[in-house]
Amino acid sequence: MDRTLRLFETATIMVLILFYSALAYQRNYVWKDELSIWTDVVSKSPNKARPHLSLGIYYEDNGFYEKAESECKAALRLDPHYSHAHYVLGLSLQKMGLLDAAIMSYKKAIQFNPVYVEAYNNLGVVYEEKGLIDEAIAYYGKVVALKPYDMKYIKTYSNLGTALRKKGLIDKAIATYEEMLQLKPDDAGARIDLGVCYFEKGWVDRAIEQFKMAIRLEPLNPDAHYNLGMAYGQKGFDDLAYEEMRKAETLGSMRRSVRSNKF
DSSP: OHHHHHHHHHHHHHHHHHHHHHHHHHHHHHTSSHHHHHHHHHHHOTTOHHHHHHHHHHHHHTTOHHHHHHHHHHHHHHOTTOHHHHHHHHHHHHHTTOHHHHHHHHHHHHHHOTTOHHHHHHHHHHHHHTTOHHHHHHHHHHHHHHSTTOGGGHHHHHHHHHHHHHTTOHHHHHHHHHHHHHHOTTOHHHHHHHHHHHHHHTOHHHHHHHHHHHHHHOTTOHHHHHHHHHHHHHHTOHHHHHHHHHHHHHHHHHOOOSSOOOO
16 A cells, blocks of 8 residues: 555656646747747736837837837837837837837827936937927937936937037037037047037137047047048148048048048
């Protein structure tokens, strides 16, 4: 009797081990990557907003913008006040070129979270894309006002300076770039932009100084060499101007600058 009981107990333990091993294998298969994780969570919790948003974030991060839009809208049907869902929806719409719809989504994000800095910044970007520079300046300014010393949002200073320059507000653009460089003095792009503003003000020597500093930071930056050549030409230093223009042409053929900072 005892032997029979022990055999039964052993068999039961073996069955349980096999059962839980099978469950673990199935779970490991389902959770093998982020897409599987959130697809699985959504299937098990279809009436919760957060899993839909998490799946939407995955799709947006990986370039599946229409799927991201669908999941964000599913999240918002469940929770219309979900500011982050409005923001991610705005990202997807913006990347699909649906700028007016993106603006509406970003504004909804701000409506439910008035200090949503990323939404303010992206509104500025969208308005600038639409050519509405005054609106872009206003929203970039919101970011700078809310996070004046936060390095995470340093790019917004550059965006604001560019928008101000487009409006011809050179003095304000200069002040913005100078403030940015106090926070990040090793930003070669900002030095080039500031040098361009100095050049437009007629402060050629100060422009040359900025372009030289940019070259020290990024010796292979063709825009810095091009602009330095232009400034040397303005001063009548033709040999130096020719040398910098030649460097700019050579470097430009090697690596096209991601951003254009030319006059």
